[in-house]
Amino acid sequence: MPAATDPQTLLTTILEGIGQPLYVVDRDWRFVLYNSAAARYFGRPASQMLGRTLWEALSDRDSERGRILLDAMVSRRTVTGETVSLIGGNIVSYSIFPVGQGLGVMFYDVSDRRRAEADRDAAEAALRKRTAELETILETVPTAVWFTREHDAHHLIANPRAVELMRMPQRSAASLSAPVAERPSYRFFRHGVELPTDSLPMQRAARGEEVPNEILEIRFANGERRTLLMRASPLRDASGTLNGAVCAAADVTERHRHEEHLRLLVNELNHRVKNTLAIVQSIAALTLKDGDAATHADFEQRLLALSAVHSLLTDENWDGARLMAVAQASLKAHLGGLRERISFAGEDFRIRPKSAVAISIALHELGTNAAKYGALSTERGSVAVRWTTGGERFRLTWEEVGGPPVRPPTRKGFGSRMIERGLAVELQGSARIDYRPTGVVCAIDAPLDAIQEGPATP
């Protein structure tokens, strides 16, 4: 660098180097300096400005800017502030300072910064509103909610319902993961087995696991127990980094107790029905003790078949039963030793309780007949039970092959009457027994929706 620089070069270098618009006017408001940043800002080159007055070129005296400039010219003091720009309505930060007998004006555009600030203020206001809404929701929901900001979930922040539910002293409390001295005294159990702290929903979620609905029991130091439906989710920031977890719990103790009570009632009712069936069985056995053994056996088998389908239905709370299970249970008495000689084929689906009982009794009768006179009365005969559900119809066929030649019975017994009349009525369809010489064939045809277990029961 030279030892001394020409003052004009120095000035020009500074004016251009500062990078912000800057101009100087003399005491008569004529431009004497006007840098290229100003030229860019106003869109007019220095050649158009130098020698003209400020009032001709940019502003009028009555504008806010005009008054500030006039005041500065009179007061001879440096004035700084922000104002709307002379062009474009931008916001500028200005500095007006005396230069000789005139004024220097330097400014820079702060519109972008102001807009960003306004946007940020609006975003903050929206966030405050959202936060207030969420807090109100947390205060209002009948569900216990708590969250942690720690991977190890040492401390929990709870909503009022959670404070109440967990008997926590305040909104923020230590969890079971906390050091022993701070740890609360309640414990969690699943199916009567205490859960290790690591397996609790909150602790699992804090490690990044999504924990779906889970029924847990919480036991307090005073012996009280509550049943909770719990679920938990990890909390992640925008980049996906794990930074805590949220856990929700609904107290389902009463609902659970109610369900348990219902379950016990159904069990008790089933027990009584089973006992009654056993009493009926006993009465028949004791009454027919010296009577016809074959009649007694038929009766007892019918009673046991009814009992078997009853058991299936009870296991399903009388909501319905699977057809395959019903078919197999009703032929249980005949399956002993003949397992591979009775085949079942058809798509398994749930049928209504009444249909289950009717189909079960019918199959039992067919099985009894086959065991006495038909395919199951010989060494080689077999039975195929098949069904289809196409075209909204339920079609089941019982087909015997390999038995002795069949002759139609001279009079219809209980079994065939039960099937052709009783079953047809129960299933709102038809049932026909065909005594083919090659083997008995029974065809059942009924509307599928009459037997399929569905949401609407007329």
Next chain:
Amino acid sequence: MKKRALIVEDEVLVAMLVEELLERLGYEVAAISSHLDQALEFARTIEVDFAMLDINLNGKQSFPVAEVLRARGIPFVFATGYGGHAQGTELFSQFANVPVVQKPFSRADLVQALARL
């Protein structure tokens, strides 16, 4: 000599049927009880080879009788009108190896259960 059986069953008619079945199968029925206290007394004192034990005796569970029998080394079969659900209970699980017949049961069911003793 015939094997001797104890029948614990609160339904008299069912007890009579079980007695009939057991006698036809060649056993001797040593005693029948329908009450928990009496059944406990029998279980402690009577010399029998096996027992048929109804789980529900007028609303009381007969597991105490089962415990006495087990302590004396007398095998037994549970009879129950409860379905599969009730067998998940804690008390029941202590007797996981004991054969169970569901009421009403057939002669074949009984023979099968006795074969497992």
